[in-house]
Amino acid sequence: AWDVGSKAAMALVERYTQEHGEYPRTLGLSVWGTATMRTSGDDIAEALALMGVRPVWSDTSRRVVDVEALPLSALSYPRVDVTLRISGFFRDAFPNLIDLFDQAVNLVAALDEPEAQNPLAAKVKQETASWQAEGIPLIEAEQLSRYRIFGSKPGAYGTGLQGLIESQNWTGDQDLAQAYLNWSHYAYTKSGNGQGAPLAFNQRLQQMQVVLHNQDNREHDLLDSDDYYQFQGGLAVAVRSLTGDNPTIYFGDHSRTEYPRIRSLTEEIALVYRSRVINPKWLAGAMRHGYKGAFELAATVDYLFAYDATTHCVLDYMYEGVSQAYVLDPVVQDFVQHHNPWALRDMAERLLEAHQRGLWSTAAAATLAELRAIALQAEGEIEGKMQPNSTG
Numbered sequence: 001a002w003d004v005g006s007k008a009a010m011a012l013v014e015r016y017t018q019e020h021g022e023y024p025r026t027l028g029l030s031v032w033g034t035a036t037m038r039t040s041g042d043d044i045a046e047a048l049a050l051m052g053v054r055p056v057w058s059d060t061s062r063r064v065v066d067v068e069a070l071p072l073s074a075l076s077y078p079r080v081d082v083t084l085r086i087s088g089f090f091r092d093a094f095p096n097l098i099d100l101f102d103q104a105v106n107l108v109a110a111l112d113e114p115e116a117q118n119p120l121a122a123k124v125k126q127e128t129a130s131w132q133a134e135g136i137p138l139i140e141a142e143q144l145s146r147y148r149i150f151g152s153k154p155g156a157y158g159t160g161l162q163g164l165i166e167s168q169n170w171t172g173d174q175d176l177a178q179a180y181l182n183w184s185h186y187a188y189t190k191s192g193n194g195q196g197a198p199l200a201f202n203q204r205l206q207q208m209q210v211v212l213h214n215q216d217n218r219e220h221d222l223l224d225s226d227d228y229y230q231f232q233g234g235l236a237v238a239v240r241s242l243t244g245d246n247p248t249i250y251f252g253d254h255s256r257t258e259y260p261r262i263r264s265l266t267e268e269i270a271l272v273y274r275s276r277v278i279n280p281k282w283l284a285g286a287m288r289h290g291y292k293g294a295f296e297l298a299a300t301v302d303y304l305f306a307y308d309a310t311t312h313c314v315l316d317y318m319y320e321g322v323s324q325a326y327v328l329d330p331v332v333q334d335f336v337q338h339h340n341p342w343a344l345r346d347m348a349e350r351l352l353e354a355h356q357r358g359l360w361s362t363a364a365a366a367t368l369a370e371l372r373a374i375a376l377q378a379e380g381e382i383e384g385k386m387q388p389n390s391t392g
Contacts, residue, residue, distance in 0.1 A: 002055060005045025008214070008252055008260040012050070013077045015262045016210060016248065025119040026081045027210040028239070028247075030231040033089035036097070039216045042254050044097050046214070050080040051120065053104040067104045072117050079108060081120040083204045084149045085184060085235055087227075088157035091194075098149055099190040105148045120148075127203060147187040147200040154194040159183050159230040165306045168353065176310060177241035180234035181205075206243055211236045214252035221272045222251065223303045224296070232265070233310025240312075249311055265313045269304075273318050277304070278325045287335050294340035297326050301347045308359045319360040323351050323367060327374055337381060345378035 016024045027050060031043045048054060048067065052075045056066035072078075084101065091098070108120050115122035124145045131141030152158060160183035164170045170179075185201040186194040213232040215222070222228040232249070239247045251268035253261040263271070276282050277300055286293035301322055308314035326332055327347050336344040348371045354360040355368060 001040040001042050002045045002049075004039070004042045004254055004257045004260055005047075006049045008042070008046045008254060008262070009049035010076065011260060011262045012046075012210075012212065012250060012252070013080075015250070017077075019248070023078050024080050024210050024248075025078075026083070026204075026207050027212060028083045028085060028204070028208045028235050030085045030087075030213045030235060031090055032087045032227070032231075033091075033093045035214070035216050036090060036094060039254070041097065042216060042260075043214055044101060046252075047082045047084060047101065048104055050082050051104060051108050052079040053108060055100075064100065067100060067107060069104075069107050069111060072113060078117045079113075079120060081123060081207075082148065083208065085231065086149060086151040086188065087231070088152050091151050091154075091188065098188050101149060102188075102190040105146055109146055123207070143189070143192075144197065144200045147189070147197055148204070149188040150184055150197075150201050150204070151186055151188060151194070152183050153186050153196075156183070159234040161230045161234050161306070161310070162226050165226075165302070165309065173237050173241045176234070177238045180238045184234070184238075202242060205235075205239050208235075208239050208247055210250060211239065211247045212250045212252060214254050216254045218253075218255045221276060222268060222307070223272050223277060223300050226303060226306065229303055229307040229310055233307055237310040246312060249313060265307075265311055266315070269307065269313055269318070270315070273304075273321070277318075278321050283325065283332065287332070290339045294336040294343040297332075297336065298340075298343035298346045298350075301326060301350050305350050305354050305359070308354070309357070312359075314359070316360055316362045319351060319354055319363065320367070322347075323371065327351065328367070328370055333374065337378060341378045341381040341385070345375050345382060348372070348375035348378065 013024060029043060029047055036043060052070050053067050054070055055064040056068055057063065058065045105120070108118065109124040111118055111121050113121060127145035128141045131144050132138060136144070160179040161176060164176060164179055170176055181198065181201065185196060185198040187197040187200060188194055211232060213228065236247060236249050249265040251263050251265050253263065286296050304314055304318065304322065327344065333344065351360070352368065352371050352375065355363045
């Protein structure tokens, strides 16, 4: 895991530096418990490597027992100030890794190094003074400035976005960001279990340059689960709402452990779109599963839309392609209408919503008219199915 995480950190720094002409200073990483179980800690390893910290292993048990800061002379790039947004399951399953990462943060914060080489320590020093100037005691000010692990409230899970997206009960970035902030501002440390720290979380987000999520296998993708857009998209929209600009959004592919790759989120979505979403073989496979297959089509449309709503990384041609392949294709339309008219109605309405919200700006008027007609037709089919049996 350390080998994979170190390589991934180097790949990310190289990509960012090539694109921006400078080293990254701040990064937000979403970390899940299931992935950590499968990889033994790729994500945490990458976060430590970005900070210029490495694990210390026991000579006898091969277990990680400590962390140590590498000297600047041993690093290929300046230290990066890393903030974690952990899932509820990670919080429950890996308190030891929360302790370890918090230990690493405090270790780096205590180093006497130039600001350009150690932005974390510089920021801790600056924010501690700022909090004190506002009347906060020194110990509390130091703790606030060192919070780098955030998640949902103890006992809670998720990010609060799924309900808003499903109900269409939002008007813009601010609504989505506020839901994410409300759910995610609980700080975790070696000595604290989910302290509400919205001001500290806002500070981290306002300075965040990079939003990263990693995937350790190709058995699923970022458009077949709502978790991806909730965690990565939620982090991105929160940063955008506070700064006015989209952060650099990367997606790490760790499926080949000897060669971890870094892609922009737009590149990753395009890859999934071509290889799975509109792949006729995948569509044929989904259509072998009746009601559930139709549901998977509708879920894919939902997650594509939600990723765009939160990250603005979905291109218009993808909406057009999904419309043609899922809703307007006569064979697929007939299949969904027969097995799951709810899915057909939902897909048509979601695509229309994408246009209404300005996410799909190049939609042709004829295409939109067809989608409206199909949504109405599917609604009629649903009403017919819901009518009580008049006999008996």
